[in-house]
Every structure is written in C-alpha cells, then in structure tokens.
Amino acid sequence: MTFANVGSLETKPGQRDAVLSILVRPMPGLKEAGCLLYEVGVNDAVPDTVFVCELWESPEAHRASLGLESVQAAIEEAMPLLTGEMGGNQFTVLGSPLH
C-alpha cells in the first residue's frame, strides 16, 4: 500500500535555500527504490523551514531508500544546515476522492 511521508525540516537561520537546493537535486535510484512522489517546497510565512511531501510504494521502500548512496549523500550534506527540529506525519494511503 502506498505510504505517505510528509514533513518539515527546520534549517539553521539563513540556510533554507541551501537545504532546498540539496533536496531538489536529482537523487539517482529513488524511482527504482519505489518513490512515487517527492515534492520539496517552502512557505514564506514559515521561515527557515523546508517541507517535503513523499509517496512510496511501501514503508519498506521508504526505509530502504535511506540506504541509497544519493540519499545518504544528500542527508550528509544537509545535516549540518539543519537544527534537528523536524515535524510531519507518516500514513498509509487508503483512497482518494480523485479516482
């Protein structure tokens, strides 16, 4: 079942765009790992925060993706720019009014 991972990452002051540029850079292997959607963005009313909205084929696919070289490189590069404050939710998708 499709697994949703939506969240917010607080960045150190002034580092939002640097983190954003890391997370929107192509991450080879993501699609093959079962990533269905990975949207990254911001809300100017919420400074120093990057938001992500991800859909995966399964929770296992999401977990396994954290072992991908490209994903680990992005995490390693972004980590020093983050405060560690994170929010969000994970859930199993059960349906949609669209289809």
Added chain:
Amino acid sequence: MTFANVGSLETKPGQRDAVLSILVRPMPGLKEAGCLLYEVGVNDAVPDTVFVCELWESPEAHRASLGLESVQAAIEEAMPLLTGEMGGNQFTVLGSPLH
C-alpha cells in the same frame, strides 16, 4: 506553482473510518478545479486521526475548490464527526529529486 496542503484531522472517538469513507468518496469537479493529487489515509499508531496529502495547481485553485458542491457536502457530512483539532502544513512546491 504547485501548492501542497498536507494535514491531519482529529475525529471524535471511533469516527475515524466514517470520516475516511466520506473523504475517499469521489468528489466531482475536483480535478477540473485543479486538484493534482488528493491522498487520504491513516496511521494505526495515531488513533482517531485521518491524514490528507493534497497537491493543487495553485493556492487559488485549492481555495476555490472549497466552494464546490461535492466538497461542501463532504465537509458538512464530516464536520460533526471531527473534534476541530487539525494539523499540517501548506507550502509552494519548488522542485523534486525525482525529476
């Protein structure tokens, strides 16, 4: 620009599945209104809560959709089953490592 609306709706005790069934029912006009994605789901570790993950063509499209008959009917039907406690984030999508 794509607008993301991700959130959680707390239901009254025992009303999660009733709210879920309302939100996954087809809502005519949603796609035409600019809805790109509308995923609804649950997390058994977070009882009495329904999660949504929505993508829209724009914030205006999202706002206008609240006036759709099908959306208003769903809101009206679900409202008595909700506590009013809601969480989540809205953001502008700026990119994706997938494409």
